[in-house]
Amino acid sequence: MSLSTHDLSVGYHDKAIVKQVNLSIPDGKFIALLGPNGCGKSTLLKAIARILTPLSGQVHWHGENLHKIPSNQLAKSLALLPQTQPIPEGIKVFDLIAYGRSPYTGFWGRLNTEDKRIIDRVMQETEVTELADQLVSELSGGQRQRVWLAMTLAQDTPYLLLDEPTTYMDLSHQVELMHLLRKLNQQGKTIITVLHDINQAARYCDHLIVMKEGEIITQGSPDSVLTRDMLKTVFSLNAQIHQDPIAKTPMCVVE
Amino acid sequence: MKPMALSFLLFLMVLVLVAMSLSFGAVSLSLNEIISGFSPSSEFYFTIHEYRLPRTLLAVLVGGMMALSGALVQGVIRNPLASPDILGVSHGAGLAAVVLMTLFPHVSVYWLPWAALCGGLCAALLLWLLCGSHSSAIKLAITGIAMATLYSSVVDFLMLTRPLEINNALLWLTGSLWGRGWDQVAMILPWLSLVPVAFWLAKRMNLVQLGDDVATSLGVSIPVTRLFVLAISVGMTAACVSICGPIGFLGLVAPHLARRLVGGRHQILLPCAIVVGMTLLLLADLVARTIDPPIELPAGLMTAILGAPYFLWLLLRTK
Numbered sequence: 283m284s285l286s287t288h289d290l291s292v293g294y295h296d297k298a299i300v301k302q303v304n305l306s307i308p309d310g311k312f313i314a315l316l317g318p319n320g321c322g323k324s325t326l327l328k329a330i331a332r333i334l335t336p337l338s339g340q341v342h343w344h345g346e347n348l349h350k351i352p353s354n355q356l357a358k359s360l361a362l363l364p365q366t367q368p369i370p371e372g373i374k375v376f377d378l379i380a381y382g383r384s385p386y387t388g389f390w391g392r393l394n395t396e397d398k399r400i401i402d403r404v405m406q407e408t409e410v411t412e413l414a415d416q417l418v419s420e421l422s423g424g425q426r427q428r429v430w431l432a433m434t435l436a437q438d439t440p441y442l443l444l445d446e447p448t449t450y451m452d453l454s455h456q457v458e459l460m461h462l463l464r465k466l467n468q469q470g471k472t473i474i475t476v477l478h479d480i481n482q483a484a485r486y487c488d489h490l491i492v493m494k495e496g497e498i499i500t501q502g503s504p505d506s507v508l509t510r511d512m513l514k515t516v517f518s519l520n521a522q523i524h525q526d527p528i529a530k531t532p533m534c535v536v537e
Numbered sequence: 538m539k540p541m542a543l544s545f546l547l548f549l550m551v552l553v554l555v556a557m558s559l560s561f562g563a564v565s566l567s568l569n570e571i572i573s574g575f576s577p578s579s580e581f582y583f584t585i586h587e588y589r590l591p592r593t594l595l596a597v598l599v600g601g602m603m604a605l606s607g608a609l610v611q612g613v614i615r616n617p618l619a620s621p622d623i624l625g626v627s628h629g630a631g632l633a634a635v636v637l638m639t640l641f642p643h644v645s646v647y648w649l650p651w652a653a654l655c656g657g658l659c660a661a662l663l664l665w666l667l668c669g670s671h672s673s674a675i676k677l678a679i680t681g682i683a684m685a686t687l688y689s690s691v692v693d694f695l696m697l698t699r700p701l702e703i704n705n706a707l708l709w710l711t712g713s714l715w716g717r718g719w720d721q722v723a724m725i726l727p728w729l730s731l732v733p734v735a736f737w738l739a740k741r742m743n744l745v746q747l748g749d750d751v752a753t754s755l756g757v758s759i760p761v762t763r764l765f766v767l768a769i770s771v772g773m774t775a776a777c778v779s780i781c782g783p784i785g786f787l788g789l790v791a792p793h794l795a796r797r798l799v800g801g802r803h804q805i806l807l808p809c810a811i812v813v814g815m816t817l818l819l820l821a822d823l824v825a826r827t828i829d830p831p832i833e834l835p836a837g838l839m840t841a842i843l844g845a846p847y848f849l850w851l852l853l854r855t856k
Contacts, residue, residue: 328750331750331753331754332753332754333749333750333753333754353753353756353757353758354756354757355756356756357754357755357756360754361754362750362751362754363751364748364750364751367747367748367751368615368746368747368748370746370747370801371617371746371796371801372796372797372799372800372801372802372806373746373800373801373802374800377800377802378747381743381744381747381755382755384740384743384744384755384756384757385755385756387740389737389740390739390740390804391739391740391743391804417800433747433751437754437755
């Protein structure tokens with residue numbers, strides 16, 4: 283386990299939103315963080331991405347306190363795509379994606395052939411190659427989301443943290459994104475993503491972590507996590523669990 | 538047009554404006570007369586070497602530095618409508634200058650730039666003490682504007698209660714290159730050492746545009762970068778204002794024009810903003826002193842006349 287939390291409490295203005303969480307992130311998995319609004323899943327993600335400093339407890343990275351490791355060193359290992367991004371003025375798609383190479387470039391940000399090769403690859407993976415010369419500010423919401431994802435992928439890290447990456451996408455782009463993430467996971471990336479759609483998580487991810495009120499309620503494979511009882515306790519929903527006829531993964535149907 | 542070609546074109550424009558600035562004025566000089574004016578034996582030596590040359594140099598240096606500090610502040614506050622003015626630096630410098638002129642009228646004018654410099658730097662320090670290094674960009678901006686308003690109301694009070702000094706104070710507060718010479722050039726030169734530091738921060742400035750979370754995830758420390766960038770910007774603004782007075786809208790308009798010309802990558806935006814700033818101030822000063830010679834209008838008036846409508850237009854088209 284490269285990433286783990288130990289009695290981790292995180293929050294804003296001394297008010298803990300994540301409370302005393304002990305969690306080991308299994309390496310090489312495609313992990314979904316689930317839970318109702320305000321349960322602390324984004325906050326936990328941000329603490330793991332070192333955006334937020336813990337109120338108490340620690341995040342460990344290969345046994346070291348993550349928040350004590352120099353930030354530019356971690357930038358080659360952990361990449362984060364937040365839920366919302368600003369719209370940078372006068373920046374072209376290619377340049378934005380190239381910024382993802384910053385941890386590897388020198389002080390002037392000059393790209394070498396390796397950098398360019400990786401940028402090309404991630405642009406193809408996210409299908410934004412033809413947008414390269416457009417301004418980020420002129421893209422649609424879904425296009426912009428894919429460009430930001432490409433920027434995060436250009437960072438070329440073994441760990442990828444995503445906060446509701448499907449939010450602004452239409453259904454077909456959502457499906458494409460989940461396929462892409464699964465492919466990247468199979469190539470060796472550990473992916474941790476906050477998701478709202480439980481069925482989407484159960485279908486594509488192989489490890490689910492369910493949170494409620496700042497605590498971890500349960501975690502494990504979709505089959506073990508997605509139960510009638512869990513949906514009742516965590517989401518206050520009466521739902522049935524069926525098998526997805528195509529993927530054979532569990533699927534909840536609200537009564 | 539390619540950004541590089543465009544920047545080169547702007548650079549040529551600066552050279553042309555420098556030549557025009559040396560040539561035009563109360564008396565117009567030909568190119569030959571300008572060149573001969575560099576040797577002490579020439580009859581134009583005083584006009585060129587002692588009067589127009591330092592003034593033109595100052596327009597180049599101050600225009601470039603004010604535009605650069607504007608680009609830095611806009612980048613780090615992440616708002617294209619921001620400028621060094623929102624940090625209260627120029628108003629702080631103005632207050633210090635007006636205090637000296639109205640309350641201590643017998644002190645030599647030699648001390649005026651030093652007082653203004655101290656005022657500007659103190660205003661920035663006060664803002665930093667009030668906000669701390671971890672506050673959000675928007676809190677910094679709003680606090681800075683509030684402080685600036687406070688300073689300018691004290692300035693108004695001082696001028697209204699001491700009407701004898703009002704003319705000098707007003708002239709200084711409009712910002713002008715009138716009567717500036719080699720002494721002032723010498724005062725501004727040391728601050729040029731901050732320019733390479735600004736370029737060194739260009740890559741980080743790019744990442745700051747991506748938001749605090751992404752920038753952090755890419756390995757950039759937001760508080761450290763913000764502190765560095767604002768400190769450089771404050772230093773350059775205070776230096777410029779202490780020499781020429783607060784030249785209105787230059788730090789706002791020049792970087793914004795540059796961003797429209799070459800985009801938002803700071804490696805190209807910063808040099809372009811510098812050249813645009815030089816162009817604008819050279820042009821403003823040239824127009825201000827050739828419009829009705831020998832009467833001179835302050836260059837700050839010209840930049841404000843051009844800058845204010847541009848600013849308004851910007852605001853109107855901002856969604």
